[in-house]
Amino acid sequence: MALERIYDVVVIGAGPPGWTLSIRLVKNGMSVALVENELVGGECNYWACVPSKALLRPPEALTEASEVEGAKQAVHGQLSAESVFSRRNKFVDNWDDSNMKAMVEKKGVVVVRGLGHLDGPRRVIVSSKDDDITLVANKAVVLSTGTRATIPKVKGLTEAQPWTNRNATGAKKVPSSLAIMGDGPVGCEMAHAYSSLGTKVTLLSINDGILGRYEPFVGERLMEVFKRRGISVRTNVNVKEVERLNHKQDHPPLNITLDDGSTIAAQELLVAVGRTPNTDKIGLETVGLKPGDWLQVDDTCLVQAVEGDWLYALGDINHRALLTHIAKYQARVCATAIIERAHGTLTTSNSGGSKSGNSYEPWKKWVATADHAAVPQVIFTDPQIASVGFTEKGARSLDMNVRAVDYEMDAVIGALLHTDGYSGHARIIVDEDRHLIVGATMIGPQVGDLLHSATIAVIGEVPLERLWHAVPSFPTTSEVWVGLLENYGL
Amino acid sequence: MALERIYDVVVIGAGPPGWTLSIRLVKNGMSVALVENELVGGECNYWACVPSKALLRPPEALTEASEVEGAKQAVHGQLSAESVFSRRNKFVDNWDDSNMKAMVEKKGVVVVRGLGHLDGPRRVIVSSKDDDITLVANKAVVLSTGTRATIPKVKGLTEAQPWTNRNATGAKKVPSSLAIMGDGPVGCEMAHAYSSLGTKVTLLSINDGILGRYEPFVGERLMEVFKRRGISVRTNVNVKEVERLNHKQDHPPLNITLDDGSTIAAQELLVAVGRTPNTDKIGLETVGLKPGDWLQVDDTCLVQAVEGDWLYALGDINHRALLTHIAKYQARVCATAIIERAHGTLTTSNSGGSKSGNSYEPWKKWVATADHAAVPQVIFTDPQIASVGFTEKGARSLDMNVRAVDYEMDAVIGALLHTDGYSGHARIIVDEDRHLIVGATMIGPQVGDLLHSATIAVIGEVPLERLWHAVPSFPTTSEVWVGLLENYGL
Numbered sequence: 001m002a003l004e005r006i007y008d009v010v011v012i013g014a015g016p017p018g019w020t021l022s023i024r025l026v027k028n029g030m031s032v033a034l035v036e037n038e039l040v041g042g043e044c045n046y047w048a049c050v051p052s053k054a055l056l057r058p059p060e061a062l063t064e065a066s067e068v069e070g071a072k073q074a075v076h077g078q079l080s081a082e083s084v085f086s087r088r089n090k091f092v093d094n095w096d097d098s099n100m101k102a103m104v105e106k107k108g109v110v111v112v113r114g115l116g117h118l119d120g121p122r123r124v125i126v127s128s129k130d131d132d133i134t135l136v137a138n139k140a141v142v143l144s145t146g147t148r149a150t151i152p153k154v155k156g157l158t159e160a161q162p163w164t165n166r167n168a169t170g171a172k173k174v175p176s177s178l179a180i181m182g183d184g185p186v187g188c189e190m191a192h193a194y195s196s197l198g199t200k201v202t203l204l205s206i207n208d209g210i211l212g213r214y215e216p217f218v219g220e221r222l223m224e225v226f227k228r229r230g231i232s233v234r235t236n237v238n239v240k241e242v243e244r245l246n247h248k249q250d251h252p253p254l255n256i257t258l259d260d261g262s263t264i265a266a267q268e269l270l271v272a273v274g275r276t277p278n279t280d281k282i283g284l285e286t287v288g289l290k291p292g293d294w295l296q297v298d299d300t301c302l303v304q305a306v307e308g309d310w311l312y313a314l315g316d317i318n319h320r321a322l323l324t325h326i327a328k329y330q331a332r333v334c335a336t337a338i339i340e341r342a343h344g345t346l347t348t349s350n351s352g353g354s355k356s357g358n359s360y361e362p363w364k365k366w367v368a369t370a371d372h373a374a375v376p377q378v379i380f381t382d383p384q385i386a387s388v389g390f391t392e393k394g395a396r397s398l399d400m401n402v403r404a405v406d407y408e409m410d411a412v413i414g415a416l417l418h419t420d421g422y423s424g425h426a427r428i429i430v431d432e433d434r435h436l437i438v439g440a441t442m443i444g445p446q447v448g449d450l451l452h453s454a455t456i457a458v459i460g461e462v463p464l465e466r467l468w469h470a471v472p473s474f475p476t477t478s479e480v481w482v483g484l485l486e487n488y489g490l
Numbered sequence: 491m492a493l494e495r496i497y498d499v500v501v502i503g504a505g506p507p508g509w510t511l512s513i514r515l516v517k518n519g520m521s522v523a524l525v526e527n528e529l530v531g532g533e534c535n536y537w538a539c540v541p542s543k544a545l546l547r548p549p550e551a552l553t554e555a556s557e558v559e560g561a562k563q564a565v566h567g568q569l570s571a572e573s574v575f576s577r578r579n580k581f582v583d584n585w586d587d588s589n590m591k592a593m594v595e596k597k598g599v600v601v602v603r604g605l606g607h608l609d610g611p612r613r614v615i616v617s618s619k620d621d622d623i624t625l626v627a628n629k630a631v632v633l634s635t636g637t638r639a640t641i642p643k644v645k646g647l648t649e650a651q652p653w654t655n656r657n658a659t660g661a662k663k664v665p666s667s668l669a670i671m672g673d674g675p676v677g678c679e680m681a682h683a684y685s686s687l688g689t690k691v692t693l694l695s696i697n698d699g700i701l702g703r704y705e706p707f708v709g710e711r712l713m714e715v716f717k718r719r720g721i722s723v724r725t726n727v728n729v730k731e732v733e734r735l736n737h738k739q740d741h742p743p744l745n746i747t748l749d750d751g752s753t754i755a756a757q758e759l760l761v762a763v764g765r766t767p768n769t770d771k772i773g774l775e776t777v778g779l780k781p782g783d784w785l786q787v788d789d790t791c792l793v794q795a796v797e798g799d800w801l802y803a804l805g806d807i808n809h810r811a812l813l814t815h816i817a818k819y820q821a822r823v824c825a826t827a828i829i830e831r832a833h834g835t836l837t838t839s840n841s842g843g844s845k846s847g848n849s850y851e852p853w854k855k856w857v858a859t860a861d862h863a864a865v866p867q868v869i870f871t872d873p874q875i876a877s878v879g880f881t882e883k884g885a886r887s888l889d890m891n892v893r894a895v896d897y898e899m900d901a902v903i904g905a906l907l908h909t910d911g912y913s914g915h916a917r918i919i920v921d922e923d924r925h926l927i928v929g930a931t932m933i934g935p936q937v938g939d940l941l942h943s944a945t946i947a948v949i950g951e952v953p954l955e956r957l958w959h960a961v962p963s964f965p966t967t968s969e970v971w972v973g974l975l976e977n978y979g980l
Contacts, residue, residue, distance in 0.1 A: 057908060065552050065555035068552075071548040071569060074570070087559035087910070326961060328972075365980070373959075375961075376963045417540070417543045419551075420577070448968075453942035455960045460946070465855065467949070471816060473813075473876070473938065478939050478942035
């Protein structure tokens with residue numbers, strides 16, 4: 001008979017939400033088993049945010065130095081690809097999770113290696129090559145198994161062994177040419193990273209432009225930058241067929257046929273068109289859910305279609321916002337909800353099947369209110385792109401009475417002092433009924449850390465009249481705020 | 491008989507508060523004369539913030555590139571002093587104010603060149619080499635004449651022709667050695683700038699450390715950095731005597747005697763021990779004020795000791811916070827106050843001599859509430875130092891029930907990705923009674939633009955429980971906020 005162990009909470013998936021939640025629960029006196037089939041730290045740490053930012057920062061730092069008179073005279077030569085990769089290797093611990101695992105275990109979390117899957121309510125079986133272990137959860141099972149790159153149905157695509165985010169962030173050599181399917185953040189970041197390393201990059205977008213989910217000026221401006229950098233952007237095209245040519249080479253080049261009949265030759269093809277939830281092999285069928293589905297959750301991250309208050313889903317798989325920081329936020333929220341429910345201070349639960357369980361008071365510590373109000377995101381291209389909350393279009397689609405206010409950031413002295421010839425643009429979305437900011441978008445060098453001022457303004461629901469008194473320091477780029485509020489009419 | 495002209499408002503001093511206020515008033519239909527004896531744009535534009543940041547950014551950009559593996563392989567050689575100076579020259583328009591003057595005039599402001607001084611209530615005489623002009627102000631006279639470096643009474647100091655901020659920011663050659671009197675922001679910034687250019691710098695502090703007005707960790711950490719960079723910091727010393735040696739050279743070196751009897755040889759000596767208000771020659775005596783005094787103002791910037799509602803003082807000379815951005819904030823506030831008073835919608839005024847006129851409702855558009863609640867400041871050393879609101883000590887001295895919460899920024903992945911070996915520290919001051927943040931201080935690379943998130947939190951009086959939902963993007967340095975709030979106990 002298989003081994004059976006009992007914990008307060010069993011977590012499947014040790015990515016950012018999994019380990020964040022586990023540590024919080026243990027700190028609050030709960031016993032937690034954290035199940036992981038790959039690396040403790042997850043996609044983000046080893047194959048996404050961390051390595052991509054590690055690849056993107058060296059070209060950014062070098063470009064900035066090259067764009068400041070006085071400093072640029074000391075810049076000679078190119079980025080060292082070898083050193084960029086070795087920097088990346090350091091940040092991903094050479095894809096060895098010993099440090100992460102030790103960190104999590106030191107906090108008191110029990111890490112269980114193997115493939116975890118549900119076996120009915122509150123039961124998880126972990127399969128590993130040695131044995132099966134059954135984990136019984138007293139309080140809750142939390143799913144945080146993340147997503148993987150979607151490989152669309154395109155003739156020859158799978159056989160051609162395309163790159164996903166994993167290959168792109170984990171590459172050990174610089175391809176001479178790279179085609180990219182997808183115009184979202186991953187496609188754009190990798191276009192920039194590999195172009196900086198000398199790769200001839202072609203970005204293929206099925207849309208009119210790139211980054212269509214953001215304010216229009218963002219994609220337009222980044223397209224201009226890409227053009228200047230020699231990145232070819234093909235819009236309104238789809239890939240019809242892919243063939244890995246047989247030139248008797250180790251890794252022969254690809255021939256990519258587009259739906260307009262034209263072809264592109266590229267050494268590699270990165271597929272970055274979307275994400276598929278890792279919910280197909282986790283036993284969802286044993287609790288009445290459909291394998292492979294996204295898992296709809298309420299604001300405490302309880303899975304809405306499952307009766308009771310024991311099954312939660314965090315991060316990518318609940319499809320609220322596929323971002324590490326939102327996943328970690330949900331983990332903080334969900335840990336609180338589990339603790340409050342265990343203490344009996346939070347009693348709302350699902351009636352099963354219905355979707356009633358979302359009547360929480362907003363902004364409580366166990367309610368993921370920001371998922372609706374203010375999801376921030378930074379795209380680490382150069383210039384950086386930062387956004388939070390609603391776009392103008394998004395707000396209008398909800399019939400909100402909003403006004404978009406723009407400011408050209410080259411009018412900010414602090415920005416010009418940062419890099420000669422600074423170019424950037426900022427927009428805030430003002431809710432005219434409530435007289436506060438419900439969204440902000442910026443593009444420009446280093447706007448990533450400027451974003452949090454907007455996030456706090458949105459989350460804090462700080463009225464414009466009060467924001468008027470938040471004085472940005474001279475000469476910082478933050479002075480864009482004065483320009484935005486003046487352009488609003490303050 | 492001298493020429494007499496009538497305006498709604500006469501402004502003496504065309505620095506940042508002067509021109510900011512003037513433009514706002516003209517936009518609101520008022521006629522404005524802006525009197526300037528030196529350069530339109532003022533101390534900040536030509537001899538302070540702008541040129542100092544212009545000097546400081548090239549070493550910062552180069553250091554950052556040198557601290558990112560992959561980028562650093564392309565950095566060879568030193569900062570080009572010649573190019574750094576030429577960059578600085580560009581930012582100060584070669585000390586030619588034609589552009590600034592044209593910008594201001596284009597907005598409809600009448601610029602009057604010459605030395606402006608009061609000639610009784612609502613009257614200003616402008617003396618220039620050609621003629622005297624009398625300007626009569628219908629509504630208000632606004633003084634914004636700024637400050638100049640204080641030269642303390644030290645034997646031989648004036649005769650030795652020491653540097654002030656003007657010489658330090660305006661230098662055309664790099665001195666081989668530089669002694670600096672003063673451990674405040676100017677002293678520290680110039681120590682860093684000249685050290686980066688190869689100057690042997692000795693910083694002389696009369697205090698136990700440097701930057702004593704800030705949280706203690708700031709000065710301690712910057713001292714360590716200075717030490718590593720070869721900047722000598724001498725604490726608890728005062729300059730007793732200065733002598734410019736007569737070596738029959740063009741510009742012979744200095745011999746500086748300290749009060750402990752030791753001597754320092756330096757090519758130049760920068761005096762940065764404080765500021766003196768430019769109020770000695772502006773006719774204060776004609777309205778019952780004492781020439782040379784700081785001018786105490788109420789929250790609309792009305793000079794408290796003068797009867798009525800016609801005399802305002804903005805910026806450095808009101809001694810509230812000697813910072814360009816606060817001066818510009820006061821200008822925005824004061825312009826609104828002048829307009830509201832002209833419309834009769836704001837009726838509070840001084841009773842003359844008394845200091846009663848400060849009973850304004852806080853946060854109104856014409857009330858400079860941030861002067862008390864949240865003065866932000868960035869010191870552009872590398873690492874940057876950023877602070878807003880109260881220090882722990884400052885809050886306790888007002889008997890506030892506060893708690894200081896700290897976070898070591900090298901635990902932030904986004905920071906480490908920014909520069910290898912990132913080191914930084916952040917502290918927030920929590921008002922335990924109101925459960926919100928009343929101060930924040932950070933030291934670390936590029937924290938300058940991170941500051942505004944704290945400023946909005948302080949100004950917006952956003953409760954900690956709400957701030958908890960303001961999710962910083964991964965992987966940005968802003969994630970320091972999560973660490974701070976977790977360390978608080980959230």
